[in-house]
Amino acid sequence: MxxxxxxxxxxxxxxxxxxxxxxxxxxxxxxxxxxxxxxxxxxxxxxxxxxxxxxxxxxxRAAIAGLEMDRPQIMGILNATPDSFSDGGQHNTAESARLAARRMVDQGATIVDIGGESTRPGADFVPEDEEIARTQPLIRAIRAETQALISIDTRKSAVARAAVEEGAGLINDVSGFTFDSKLAPFCASIKAPVCVMHMQGDPATMQDNPSYDDVLLDVYDFLEEQVSWLENLGLDRSQIIVDPGIGFGKTEDHNLKLLRNLSLFHGLGCPVLLGVSRKGFIGNIGAEPRKDARAPGSIAVALSGLSQGVQIIRVHDVAETAQALRLWAAVR
Known part of the structure; x- marks a missing residue:
């Protein structure tokens, strides 16, 4: 056993x-x-x-695209979508995205994560040509503005290829490289750092009664299998980030069990990313229905993750998170 x-x-x-x-x-x-x-x-x-x-x-842990993993890194969320659960429609022009990315970096983000397909519960599929049209001009504009690491949040190889051509340096796949069979070989061919996330089902169905034998060990086993597979394709384990996928095909109890036991995932030998920002369970437990008012709860959970050694936190509220992180670090 x-x-x-x-x-x-x-x-x-x-x-x-x-x-x-x-x-x-x-x-x-x-x-x-x-x-x-x-x-x-x-x-x-x-x-x-x-x-x-x-x-x-x-x-x-080795550096990822020049970012040291012996200290916390902040990934700022920038969605080029009309329907993302929290910031949909806010950054759908190159100019608004450029300004938002500049602001995030000035506030303390070292990674800007750009997505062109909403992965909120119940979200519809977005064709790859539409996703490219949403993200590629934004990445071009942001790359001209800052040298911060740009991450492309996509499940599709064509979208990743277009993003890399414009300067993206990290591929963040919420499907854990199970959706598009061409995406992992592409990443391996260019030795691009990747983030492997766990999701049960897909965005349209993932919250339809998710169930596990043991959510903690089931998620760990999935990530171990995908990391080993990526290694066999030619990616170095040191350049693979893992994400347990809080809120993606999980109930509130599932989320809490994963959050209490995040340190288990260091056994994969990879940097760990935690994305909890403004999610539904924070609203439920924190009694805050307004998504854009969930920074306090999001920061509380992020700091709990950092106390377990998480290396990257993915957030909407960069300035508030960076301030909290500075005080957390000073006290510790």
Whole structure:
């Protein structure tokens, strides 16, 4: 039976004997929770974690497109869509996108993530030519404005190819490279960094009664399988980011279980991205129906993720998040 090891992450300058560093960061752990399907969890000492788990947990993460992974990075969300759940219709011209991207970078974003197809629950499919028409001019304008890393949020190889031609340097696929069979080989052929996200179903159906045997271990297994597959295609594991896909084919309870146990995903040996900004469960738990008023709840969950070693947080409210991150870091 497969055993999984979730480091019990701690922070502090003074470390006890047996402490090991988590993923080359300032965080560390002395023990981990050992998880197995249909078996009660148990706690083991870090020194008793078998290889290759221990190596993957402690090895420093390589830089992604020049961005160091030993400190938190902020990915700003910029959707060139009329129907995204929070910011649809706000950035559908090259000029508005250019100004928005400049503002995000000035406020502290090191990555600008551009999407041309809404992935909100119930969203309709967007043809690739329409998605290219939405995103390519924006990427061109943003690249002329800033040298920040541009990410293309797409499931489609043609869209990714057009985005890379204009200067995008990261491909972020919400389907985890299961939608378009040509996308992963394209990324491997140009050695482009990628983000692999977990989603059950597709945006149109993903919230129709999602179910799992064990959401934490099922999501981990999916990501491990996709990362290994991408490695076999020629991508280096160090250039693969993983995202558990909070809110994508998950109930509120599923989301909370993943968020409580995010440190498990460091066992994949990849940087971890967390995207929770303004999502429905934040509105439900935080009693805030207005999507654009959910920055406090979004930041609270993001900081919880950073406390577990998440390297990248994907956000709408860049200035507010950057301010909170600076204070969080100073106190710690």
């Amino acid at each position: 497969t055993a999984y090891y979730r480091p019990l992450v701690q922070n502090g300058v003074v470390r006890p004997k047996g402490a090991v560093v988590l993923a080359g960061q300032a965080l560390w752990f002395t023990h981990a929770e050992c998880l197995q399907r249909d078996t009660p969890p148990r706690v083991v000492a870090a020194v008793d974690i078998p290889e290759p788990w221990l190596t993957r947990l402690i090895q420093p």
